[in-house]
Amino acid sequence: xxxxxxxxxxxxxxxxxxxxxxxxxxxxxLLTAIDPLxxxxxxxxxxxxxxxxxxxxxxxxxLLARIIYGARHSLIIGLGAVVVSxxxxxxxxxxxxxxxxxxxxxxxxxxxxxxxxxxxxxALVFIAFTGPGVPNLxxxxxLGGIPSFARVVRSQVQVARTSGxxxxxSTYALPRWRIILRHVLPNALGPLPILATLGxxxxxxxxxxxxxxxxxxxxPTAEWGLMLSxxxxxxxxxxxxxxxxxVALTTVxxxxxxxxxxxxxxxxxxx
Amino acid sequence: xxxLVSIDNLSVSFTGRHRVDAVKGLSLSVRPxxxxxxxxxxxxxxxxTARSIVGLTGPDSVVTxxxxxxxxxxxxxxxxxxWRQLRGGAIGFVLQDALTALxxxxxxxQEISEVxxxxxxxxxxxxxxxxxxxxxxxxxxxxxxxxxxxxxxLSGGLRQRALIASGLAGQPDLLVVDEPTTALDVxxxxxxxxxxxxxxxxxxxxxxxxxxxxxxxxxADYVIVMNDGLAVEEGPTEEVLTHPAHxxxxxxxxxxxxxxxxxxxxxxxxxxxxxAAELAAPVRTDQVDDPRFYSVAADGVTVQPVLQASxxxxxxxxxxxxxxxxAVADVDLSLFPGQKLGxxxxxxxxxxxxxxxxxxxxxxxxxxxxVAGESWxxxxxxxxxxxxxxxxxxxxxxxxxxxxxxxVAEIIAEPILGxxxxxxxxxxxxRLLGVVGLPERVLxxxxxxxxxxxxxxxxxxxxxxxxxxxIICDEPVSALDVSIQAQVLDLLNELNSATGxxxxxxxxxxxxxxxLVDQVIVMNNGFVVExxxxxxxxxxxxxxxxxxxxxxxxxxxxxxxxxIT
Numbered sequence: 001x002x003x004x005x006x007x008x009x010x011x012x013x014x015x016x017x018x019x020x021x022x023x024x025x026x027x028x029x030l031l032t033a034i035d036p037l038x039x040x041x042x043x044x045x046x047x048x049x050x051x052x053x054x055x056x057x058x059x060x061x062x063l064l065a066r067i068i069y070g071a072r073h074s075l076i077i078g079l080g081a082v083v084v085s086x087x088x089x090x091x092x093x094x095x096x097x098x099x100x101x102x103x104x105x106x107x108x109x110x111x112x113x114x115x116x117x118x119x120x121x122x123a124l125v126f127i128a129f130t131g132p133g134v135p136n137l138x139x140x141x142x143l144g145g146i147p148s149f150a151r152v153v154r155s156q157v158q159v160a161r162t163s164g165x166x167x168x169x170s171t172y173a174l175p176r177w178r179i180i181l182r183h184v185l186p187n188a189l190g191p192l193p194i195l196a197t198l199g200x201x202x203x204x205x206x207x208x209x210x211x212x213x214x215x216x217x218x219x220p221t222a223e224w225g226l227m228l229s230x231x232x233x234x235x236x237x238x239x240x241x242x243x244x245x246x247v248a249l250t251t252v253x254x255x256x257x258x259x260x261x262x263x264x265x266x267x268x269x270x271x
Numbered sequence: 272x273x274x275l276v277s278i279d280n281l282s283v284s285f286t287g288r289h290r291v292d293a294v295k296g297l298s299l300s301v302r303p304x305x306x307x308x309x310x311x312x313x314x315x316x317x318x319x320t321a322r323s324i325v326g327l328t329g330p331d332s333v334v335t336x337x338x339x340x341x342x343x344x345x346x347x348x349x350x351x352x353x354w355r356q357l358r359g360g361a362i363g364f365v366l367q368d369a370l371t372a373l374x375x376x377x378x379x380x381q382e383i384s385e386v387x388x389x390x391x392x393x394x395x396x397x398x399x400x401x402x403x404x405x406x407x408x409x410x411x412x413x414x415x416x417x418x419x420x421x422x423x424x425l426s427g428g429l430r431q432r433a434l435i436a437s438g439l440a441g442q443p444d445l446l447v448v449d450e451p452t453t454a455l456d457v458x459x460x461x462x463x464x465x466x467x468x469x470x471x472x473x474x475x476x477x478x479x480x481x482x483x484x485x486x487x488x489x490x491a492d493y494v495i496v497m498n499d500g501l502a503v504e505e506g507p508t509e510e511v512l513t514h515p516a517h518x519x520x521x522x523x524x525x526x527x528x529x530x531x532x533x534x535x536x537x538x539x540x541x542x543x544x545x546x547a548a549e550l551a552a553p554v555r556t557d558q559v560d561d562p563r564f565y566s567v568a569a570d571g572v573t574v575q576p577v578l579q580a581s582x583x584x585x586x587x588x589x590x591x592x593x594x595x596x597x598a599v600a601d602v603d604l605s606l607f608p609g610q611k612l613g614x615x616x617x618x619x620x621x622x623x624x625x626x627x628x629x630x631x632x633x634x635x636x637x638x639x640x641x642v643a644g645e646s647w648x649x650x651x652x653x654x655x656x657x658x659x660x661x662x663x664x665x666x667x668x669x670x671x672x673x674x675x676x677x678x679v680a681e682i683i684a685e686p687i688l689g690x691x692x693x694x695x696x697x698x699x700x701x702r703l704l705g706v707v708g709l710p711e712r713v714l715x716x717x718x719x720x721x722x723x724x725x726x727x728x729x730x731x732x733x734x735x736x737x738x739x740x741x742i743i744c745d746e747p748v749s750a751l752d753v754s755i756q757a758q759v760l761d762l763l764n765e766l767n768s769a770t771g772x773x774x775x776x777x778x779x780x781x782x783x784x785x786x787l788v789d790q791v792i793v794m795n796n797g798f799v800v801e802x803x804x805x806x807x808x809x810x811x812x813x814x815x816x817x818x819x820x821x822x823x824x825x826x827x828x829x830x831x832x833x834x835i836t
Contacts, residue, residue: 164671171630172686172737173659183674 014258021252024071034065036222045238055240057230059220063241066222067248073223074252077137077216078204082196084142085203089149090189096150097157097188098180108154111147119144123210132215141206145199152195156188163187194267197260201253208249224249274300275361275445275476276324279338283319285331293319295500301445306477308491308508310484312523312752316500318367321447321480325364326354342444360390363438367449367480372434373422379406379433380418386440405436410466427618428459435466439475446470449480456617457781461823464489482753484527485782485825488512496520512828526757527827528786530809537757537786540708544769547706550699551735552770553608553661575644576605577740577773578629578662582638585624598624600797601638606741606790609771611764613784613805615820616794622777625794626745629775630664643740660686663739667746669730673718679704679729680714686737699736707732707762724755731762735772743775748783760787781824785809793817 024031043060046052054063096107114122119141126140160166161184169179210216211225219226224245231242276299283294294316301307309317322328324341326349339346342361349357358364366372373382383402387393393401399418406414409432422430431451438446451467452460467490471477481487487494488508495505496519504517515521526537585599599621606612616622627633629640631647639646642658649655663686666672673682683700691699701711707728713721721729727747734742744763748756764787767774778784784791785805792802793816801814812818 164666164668165674167632168664168666168672168733169674169685170632171659171662171664173656186676187674 008262010258011262014255014262017251017255018259021071021075021248021255024068025075026072028065028069028072031068032062032065034062036061036065036069037220038062045234045241047238048240054244055238057227057241058234058238063227063244066227067224067245069222070224070227070245071248071252073134073211073217073221074204074207074225074249077134077141077207078200080138081141081145081203081207082199084139085145085149085199086192086196088142088146090153090192092146093150093153094157094180094185094188097154098161098184104154107150111150114143115147117144120206120209123206124213124215127210127215132218134217137207137210137216141203141210144206145203148199149192149195152191153188156191157184160184160187191264191267194260194264197256197263200260201256204249204253204256273343274302274340275342276301276478277338277340278324278336281320281323281334281336281339283316283323283328284333285329286333287331293500294323297495297497297500297502299495299502299505301476301478303444303476304471304474305493306471306479306491308479308481308487308494309497310481310487310494310523311497312482312754314499315497317480317497318449320497321364321449321478324447324478325358325362326351327358327364355389359386359441359443361441361444363441363443363446365434365438365446365448365451367453373430375422378419378421379425379436382433383418383437383440386437390441392441401440402436405440406433409433409436409439410462411436427455428462431455431459431463432466435463439470443475445476445478447478447480450482451479452486453481453483456779458617458819458823460486460825464825483825484512484524484753485827488827489825496523509828523753524827526753527782528757528760528780529782529827530785532786536761538754538761540758540761542708542762542765542769543706544765546702547766547769548771550702550706551738551766551772553738553740553772574607576607576641577643578604578606578775579641580604580625580629580638581641583625583628583635583640584637585621585628585633585635587624597797599628599635602792602794602797602799604792604799604802606773606775608740609767609773610790611767611774611776611788613788613791614775614777614794615779615781615784615791617779617820619796620794621797622794623745624797626664626743626775626777630662630743631658660737661740663734663737663742665727665730665734665742665744665747667749669726669747670718670721670723672730673726675717675719677718678715679718679721682718682729683733683736686733700732703732703735706735706766722755723751724758727751727755727759728762731759731766735766735770739772741773741775743777745777746779747776749778749780756783763787781809781820793820 038061040060043056044058046056046060048055052062052064054067057063057066092107092111096104122144123140126143127136130136166179166183169183207216208225208228211223212229214229216225217223227245228242231238231245235242278300279298281294281297282292285291285293297320299307309320311317319328323334326346328334334347336347342357380399380402383405384398387398387401402418403414406417411417411429411432417425417429425433448467452463455463464486467477477490479487479490491508493506494508494511495502496511496517497503498519504511504515504520511520512524515524528537581603583599583602584597586595587598588595602625604612614622614625628635631640634647639648642661645654645658647658680700683703684696687696687699700714704711704714709725709728713725718726718729748759751759760783763774766772776784776788788805790803791805791808792799793808793814794800795816801808801812801817808817809821812821
């Protein structure tokens with residue numbers, strides 16, 4: 001029996017920050033009463049003060065409110081992309097791992113090709129064909145994450161397929177598909193939640209990157225990548241317009257990674 | 272002469288989160304030319320004792336003793352540097368697992384010459400020559416070629432020889448060997464034992480660690496029986512094995528399956544035969560009107576075999592497309608209701624492949640297997656499913672045969688799920704568990720937390736759940752301690768007689784087979800070389816291979832004489 005892993009303060013802190021981001025995404029009005037779209041040209045590029053805790057942007061909108069409301073887009077796009085990657089990766093990995101050899105060859109080579117392109121380039125090409133917008137961005141970013149999930153699922157399926165318990169299950173006259181659903185798939189999916197959590201950080205960075213390039217949600221939507229993009233010409237006069245959205249983005253990404261790593265260590269300790 | 276090892280009141284503890292007292296006050300001495308054996312089951316502290324003598328108990332350990340002298344030095348005050356001088360020099364150490372004890376990235380030559388260099392046994396120029404001499408000495412043919420090979424290119428027997436050669440390289444006064452023949456085939460085991468005996472006669476003192484009393488009786492002249500960190504009995508080997516004084520030794524000896532133990536129980540405890548018959552008996556095989564099992568003709572009733580192989584041949588492709596190898600060659604066998612059939616052979620003899628063919632998991636390339644008269648090759652899905660449920664399987668690695676996400680209750684219930692309603696399934700699982708002698712609290716436990724013996728009982732329980740006519744067991748007891756093995760063998764034996772479920776029992780352990788089965792087939796290189804009644808095959812083996820196999824079984828003095836006094 002393994003010792004229970006000690007819950008370190010960094011993991012607790014990361015979980016709390018991630019929880020805060022989720023709360024901001026689900027119910028932003030709970031955290032701020034200010035409308036993120038309300039512009040007051042008289043208060044353009046105001047530094048942090050008691051009234052505007054982290055200042056205002058060029059249009060005189062409250063930056064904190066925009067960061068809080070912006071969490072929704074970053075998280076939805078990041079999560080959506082991971083869900084797309086996990087679903088497509090699981091299906092492809094399962095088909096490759098449990099299907100006939102020719103199918104395995106076909107899928108594995110297709111994944112190799114997909115893997116040969118940097119995911120951000122892949123997303124750019126996808127957006128170029130389909131046009132900007134949130135659903136397209138989710139698909140575009142999800143596409144690049146498929147290979148890693150598909151490969152993990154494929155190898156896990158192969159391990160489970162040749163295991164003693166699958167051999168044993170086939171002596172009960174269970175149909176093949178039921179063995180795959182009951183024994184192979186659940187055992188193959190073990191490491192996926194960890195990979196997904198680790199992938200979430202990358203997907204959020206990806207989504208901000210695409211928004212920064214103007215390929216995601218369009219202005220005046222509050223979105224972290226968009227806010228960074230808006231701020232870049234005024235950094236010298238209004239540093240807060242770039243630093244605070246950047247801090248929010250970095251915090252969420254690091255928190256997701258810390259929690260993901262912790263889950264991974266806990267999973268590996270099982271054996 | 273002074274003793275090479277002289278220990279009084281040795282205690283070894285491990286301080287982790289839980290303190291474990293592995294050895295609790297053991298005294299022993301090994302004099303030059305003497306071979307002392309430490310025997311006991313897993314957890315008895317025998318390996319820890321051996322490791323303490325070479326200073327390898329690890330950083331978490333606390334070693335205390337009133338006196339602890341190794342090769343004339345006070346072992347408690349030795350520095351790591353001094354230990355290194357001693358190990359491989361005055362003391363040779365042969366580790367338990369020959370595959371992991373040899374570095375996979377180094378050749379046998381590099382492995383052995385390191386010892387020679389470290390202890391400056393011979394001048395540098397003569398090292399290569401000495402390595403080859405050592406290998407020839409331990410019975411390796413063509414040492415020049417073998418020295419250039421890596422561990423994974425060697426068979427188990429050769430690996431063990433190479434390891435012994437490196438243990439002997441430093442010309443030690445004392446050789447510590449931990450389970451020298453475990454996991455080796457019986458003929459290889461006999462060769463390794465002869466080799467170690469020869470070195471003993473040349474004057475090398477030995478400390479032998481083993482769970483196998485028969486092996487010990489071949490090698491040691493003094494034996495210490497350990498249980499739970501304590502020596503429960505010690506004395507000259509012949510004396511201890513023929514007149515055991517301590518109840519633990521007596522139990523250990525009577526738990527060993529052999530010719531002498533045939534027909535008697537090896538362990539305490541008893542199976543509820545009535546419940547077993549009611550729960551697990553195959554669907555009424557004693558009814559004469561069932562044509563699957565009996566055929567009625569004018570001259571009487573003939574019993575049909577429940578499992579029959581005719582001309583079964585299976586090929587496996589060789590790696591790299593270099594043709595194919597015949598794993599099973601033209602095997603015929605019949606297993607009748609309620610019978611116990613042993614399938615014996617050494618590793619690579621094709622017995623596990625045969626098991627998978629009999630189970631219908633792989634199709635034979637030639638010949639066919641019939642279960643209660645019906646062939647696995649049937650195209651009728653319903654008939655195939657019926658066959659499937661009649662033949663069940665118990666594997667050596669039963670923990671690996673349990674889905675790690677399941678609880679014990681779910682594991683046992685799985686085969687019968689959907690055939691009965693859920694309440695009946697639960698009830699049946701509970702009662703089956705009682706039959707194999709497990710408490711109900713294991714039902715909610717994850718299989719990874721079971722001990723080896725418990726896991727094997729759960730596997731038996733699951734195999735019985737479908738009321739099979741045949742259970743195929745592939746080495747079901749080879750990973751278990753003697754006393755646990757005794758319990759599992761008794762269980763299988765009694766379930767067989769209570770339910771009439773036929774057993775096909777695959778094993779490399781001839782003692783186990785001799786104890787348990789009625790009929791036996793002997794396999795070598797995929798062929799059946801001999802088959803018949805177990806008495807006939809073991810007492811008058813006709814085929815030279817069977818003769819050499821039976822010759823190689825290490826005999827306990829008690830078995831030579833018949834009964835334990």
